[in-house]
Every structure is written in C-alpha cells, then in structure tokens.
Amino acid sequence: MADGKVLIIGGGVAGLSAALGLARLGLEVQIVEKKSFLGGHAIRFSCKATDRCVKCGACRVEETLKNVTNNPKIKVWTETRVINVSKANTFTIHLSKRPEYINPRKCTRCGACFDQCPESGALIQGYSKYNFPFVAICEENCSFMQDRSCCICQEICPEAAIQLDGNSQQKVYLADAIIIATGFQPFNPESKPYGYNSFPNVITNLQLEEMLKRESIVLRPSDNTIPKKIAFIQCVGSRDAKLNHLWCSKVCCASALRLARLIKSRQPEIEISFFYIDVQTFGRDFQAFYAAVQNEVRMIRNIPGDIYQTEDKRLQVNFYDAALSITQEEIFDMVALSIGITPSSELNKMVELFELRLDETGFAFGSGEAQWFSVPGVYTAGTASGPMSIAETVASASQAVTAVAKLLRQKAG
Ligand SMILES: Cc1cc2nc3c(=O)[nH]c(=O)nc-3n(C[C@H](O)[C@H](O)[C@H](O)COP(=O)(O)OP(=O)(O)OC[C@H]3O[C@@H](n4cnc5c(N)ncnc54)[C@H](O)[C@@H]3O)c2cc1C
Structure with missing residues (x-):
C-alpha cells in the first residue's frame, strides 16, 4: 500500500x-x-x-x-x-x-482520587477497561476549575499523575x-410529555444500557430498589411528524427488546410492558428472537399519551388499549424511553x-x-x-x- x-x-x-x-x-x-x-x-x-x-x-x-x-x-x-x-x-x-490533567501513562487506576474527591462528577472514568486514558477531570464539576478552591486529587495521587493547572x-x-x-445525537426527550428530567424514574434506554453495564441489574433511580413493573416506550423522537423526524432510527426495537429480555433473564420477577408502533425486525435470527420475547414481555401496540408521577414516585402511564377499546391508566415503577438517532x-x-x-x-x-x-x-x-x-x-x-x-x-x- x-x-x-x-x-x-x-x-x-x-x-x-x-x-x-x-x-x-x-x-x-x-x-x-x-x-x-x-x-x-x-x-x-x-x-x-x-x-x-x-x-x-x-x-x-x-x-x-x-x-x-x-x-x-x-x-x-x-x-x-x-x-x-x-x-x-x-x-x-x-x-x-x-489540558491533559491526568497523565494516563502515570495513572495506575488505584482510585485514590475518586475516594477523596468531594465533588460529585468532577472525576469521570471510561466505560471500558480498554479506555486510555481511563480517568479524566470534568471541568464543569471540578472546584479547581471554577475558583481553585480544591486540589485534593493532585495532592493525594501517589503517582503524581494529576496536574490541575495544565495548559x-x-x-x-x-x-x-x-x-x-x-x-449522531440521541434525541432529547424533554420536549415529550413523559416527565424526562423531572421524574427520576423516567430514563432513556441509553441510561438503562449504562446501568446494566455498570450494575448488571436494574434499580429504580429514585431509591435504588428493584422495580416491579417497567414500561418501555418506543419511537421517542423517531417517526414523529410533529418533530419532522419522519425517519425510523432502525436500531431501537431490536435494542430495547434485547434489553427487556436481558432484564427478564436476570430479574425474572420484573413485569415488562413494551409500547410500540410496529416492531422493526432485521436479520435472519431476529424473527426467532422476537417470537421468544413475546412469551416474556407484554406487547402493547400503542404509544402512550402522557405520564404523571404519583406521590411515591411511581409513574401513571396513560394509553389507549385497542384490544379493549378503552383508555387505560396503569402504574409502573420505571419507564425506559427508546430515544431515536438524530443528526x-x-x-x-x-x-x-x-x-x-x-x-x-x-x-x-x-x-x-x-x-x-x-x-x-x-x-x-x-x-x-x-x-x-x-x-x-x-x-x-x-x-x-x-x-x-x-x-x-x-x-x-
Ligand atoms: C438507544 C440506542 C440503542 C442502540 N443499541 C444498539 C444495539 O443494541 N446494537 C447496535 O448494533 N446498535 C445500537 N445502536 C446504534 C449504535 O449506537 C451506533 O451504530 C453506533 O454508536 C454508531 O457509531 P458512530 O461512531 O457512527 O457514532 P457515535 O457513537 O455517535 O460516535 C461518534 C464519536 O465522535 C465524537 N465526535 C463528534 N463530533 C466530534 C468532533 N467535532 N470532533 C471530535 N470528535 C467528535 C463523539 O464524541 C463520539 O465519540 C443504538 C443506538 C441508540 C440511540
């Protein structure tokens, strides 16, 4: 070449x-x-x-x-x-x-900086053991970057890997x-009537992915308890004429159903409902997977109108049940929004x-x-x-x- x-x-x-x-x-x-x-x-x-x-x-x-x-x-x-x-x-x-505040060649990932840092979110770590660097400073949350009031991490790092006044x-x-x-940019669901960023137990499926990667199981964000009922809502920000987002994000149905099945395999006591327009299935193996998932997950062909929070931070989901021809109000412990892919x-x-x-x-x-x-x-x-x-x-x-x-x-x- x-x-x-x-x-x-x-x-x-x-x-x-x-x-x-x-x-x-x-x-x-x-x-x-x-x-x-x-x-x-x-x-x-x-x-x-x-x-x-x-x-x-x-x-x-x-x-x-x-x-x-x-x-x-x-x-x-x-x-x-x-x-x-x-x-x-x-x-x-x-x-x-x-600036490279943490020298990745010196950092041994000992965790001393995380243990001592008084600011939440000032230190962040990669999602994979192969990330290099593995630890970084988040400028927005670090007090040193705001007013130079704290440099504990720099002082206690046993490898002298941290230099907060780098250029x-x-x-x-x-x-x-x-x-x-x-x-891409994941769709920001704040504009939808689902209480995202107001109700702690409404999260996106990207956040659910992260939770399962880090914790292996699902916990309700408001109190770290195991949810009894989870609703997945599909096509949030995709196939939406009001937003002029007419495209299908292609990956969300398969991704959310795989997540649902993973949760059922690890926490079988959790009931999962899946609200969808129609399921986009791709690939030879997906048909068999989809047939199996329908035995474990309640499939509801409707996209809910709105969500309200109850006093105990549970979530009332309002949707039209076509099978019964009535509008239902059902309580869930958590909702995962399948947000779409946007430019x-x-x-x-x-x-x-x-x-x-x-x-x-x-x-x-x-x-x-x-x-x-x-x-x-x-x-x-x-x-x-x-x-x-x-x-x-x-x-x-x-x-x-x-x-x-x-x-x-x-x-x-
Ligand atoms: C909710 C959800 C679930 C999904 N689940 C699955 C799944 O289960 N299976 C599957 O196959 N696919 C899934 N996908 C799709 C998958 O996420 C994408 O196929 C993949 O992430 C695309 O990678 P990319 O490199 O194109 O983009 P990205 O992952 O967006 O990476 C782009 C990178 O470029 C960087 N960048 C952006 N602008 C600049 C700039 N100006 N200068 C320097 N760097 C920049 C960004 O920081 C980022 O690191 C899912 C997508 C979503 C939204």
Whole structure:
C-alpha cells in the first residue's frame, strides 16, 4: 500500500473501525476525539447475551477499542477538536487539545482520587477497561476549575499523575485524507410529555444500557430498589411528524427488546410492558428472537399519551388499549424511553470546515465517496450519515477505508 496519513474526526465505532482498517494497510492514522474517552455511544452498551449471544454488537466495540489502543500506527488525541483546515497538496489541520490533567501513562487506576474527591462528577472514568486514558477531570464539576478552591486529587495521587493547572495545546497536522465520523445525537426527550428530567424514574434506554453495564441489574433511580413493573416506550423522537423526524432510527426495537429480555433473564420477577408502533425486525435470527420475547414481555401496540408521577414516585402511564377499546391508566415503577438517532450538531461545523453537504433530514450524504464534498479527499463513516447499527457502522467504515486507499493509490500514480 502507498504511504499516506489520514485524520479521523470522531472516535466512536465508525472512527475506530476506520482507523484499524487504515492501519492494517500500513497507513499512519490520527484519531481526534472531542470527549475524554474513545468509543462513542456504543461503548456504554451492555452485552445482552442471555443463555446465548444475541448479536447486539456491544463486544465488537470493546474489541475494536482494544485493537486501536494497542496499534502503534494509530495515534489518539482525546479532548481535541479541529479548529481550522486548509487544503493545498495535502490538508493542513489545526487542532486544539484541552489540558491533559491526568497523565494516563502515570495513572495506575488505584482510585485514590475518586475516594477523596468531594465533588460529585468532577472525576469521570471510561466505560471500558480498554479506555486510555481511563480517568479524566470534568471541568464543569471540578472546584479547581471554577475558583481553585480544591486540589485534593493532585495532592493525594501517589503517582503524581494529576496536574490541575495544565495548559491547552495547539497542534498542526498534515493529512492526505480525512474521514468524518462524528456520529449522531440521541434525541432529547424533554420536549415529550413523559416527565424526562423531572421524574427520576423516567430514563432513556441509553441510561438503562449504562446501568446494566455498570450494575448488571436494574434499580429504580429514585431509591435504588428493584422495580416491579417497567414500561418501555418506543419511537421517542423517531417517526414523529410533529418533530419532522419522519425517519425510523432502525436500531431501537431490536435494542430495547434485547434489553427487556436481558432484564427478564436476570430479574425474572420484573413485569415488562413494551409500547410500540410496529416492531422493526432485521436479520435472519431476529424473527426467532422476537417470537421468544413475546412469551416474556407484554406487547402493547400503542404509544402512550402522557405520564404523571404519583406521590411515591411511581409513574401513571396513560394509553389507549385497542384490544379493549378503552383508555387505560396503569402504574409502573420505571419507564425506559427508546430515544431515536438524530443528526449531530457537529455536522454543522463539518459543513463550515469541509463544505460537507447534508440531506433534507440533516444527516450527511452516504459514506465513502468524495463527490459529496467540494474538497476531494474527505469521506464520511457511520451514523453521521444516518441511523445504522454497529455492524452497519463497521461496514460503512470499511467503505470509507476503501475510498481512501483508492485515492492514495491514484495520488501515488
Ligand atoms: C438507544 C440506542 C440503542 C442502540 N443499541 C444498539 C444495539 O443494541 N446494537 C447496535 O448494533 N446498535 C445500537 N445502536 C446504534 C449504535 O449506537 C451506533 O451504530 C453506533 O454508536 C454508531 O457509531 P458512530 O461512531 O457512527 O457514532 P457515535 O457513537 O455517535 O460516535 C461518534 C464519536 O465522535 C465524537 N465526535 C463528534 N463530533 C466530534 C468532533 N467535532 N470532533 C471530535 N470528535 C467528535 C463523539 O464524541 C463520539 O465519540 C443504538 C443506538 C441508540 C440511540
């Protein structure tokens, strides 16, 4: 393979998979990730295997992250953003990196900083053991960043890995090609009449994923007790004419049903109801899975109108029961909202930087090809182009890798 340098913007599954594909071709790759940790949304997902693997893809993300972390051809810049790009023969990319408050090469993950920090959320840790760095400072919650009133973590760190008065760094990088893998934005359900962010026991399925990954079981957020009844509500922010979000997010039905089944396998005493418009089933194995899940989960073909909170923080869900032709008011202990995949606001920055074109839904046009940009050598991968599963994201990253390889071969003559 010809020589070449590629910059990838976004370190989710798309960016990580593209990086590995390019590194395997012998190319030098830099990943720029705006957050503290690599892995994007999917690194928070729990493995949903019950008695067998249900092909949710969560382990694939961990595996990809591990391979990226160990690959000497791939350099990672976390907490970094592209601030400017110019193109002559190659791209000249100006990067801005926030201070590295915790040196990942010195940190041994001993946990002393977490034990002593008086501020909730000031220290955060990655979702995977393969995250490098594994611990980071959240500037918004850290008192040192506000008024320099506390530096306990720096004082007690046995490895002297913490330096709270670090400086931002500006870097310039030259690349032959760029892959935009800035991903998606989960729909914010605050505008829906479900009490999200007002009622503690209404959570999103992304939060439920995180809970199952960290705790293995479901607990009611308001009091950490085991819920007796959970309702899943599908299509929150998808297929919604009022929001002008007419697209199906494609992954939510399968993902929520797998979560429901995982909960039933670990906490069989919990009753689960599943409110849906129609179930989008994909893949050969999913039909058999869906048949089995219907024996364990109560399926209700209706999307509830509203939710009210009772005095004991339980939730009254109002819905139309088509089987009985009546409106029902039923009490649940917890509600999980299946929020949809929406275009990331980061795409607007990509429009400014690269003259990226968006389609009428606000996602980028397709993956892999250069013709959608006025600047040749720029490609997209993953959910920046629209809703897709982890497997589809990996496939779209391969398309981008193929397009980059073709470009570099042409350049080399
Ligand atoms: C509720 C829910 C459940 C799901 N469940 C499943 C499932 O069970 N199975 C499945 O196959 N799929 C599932 N999916 C889909 C899955 O999440 C996606 O396929 C996958 O996360 C897409 O990866 P990505 O890299 O395209 O995007 P993302 O995961 O969004 O990653 C994008 C990355 O880019 C970074 N970034 C963004 N902008 C910038 C910038 N300007 N500079 C630097 N970095 C930037 C972000 O911080 C992020 O790390 C689910 C999705 C949702 C919403």
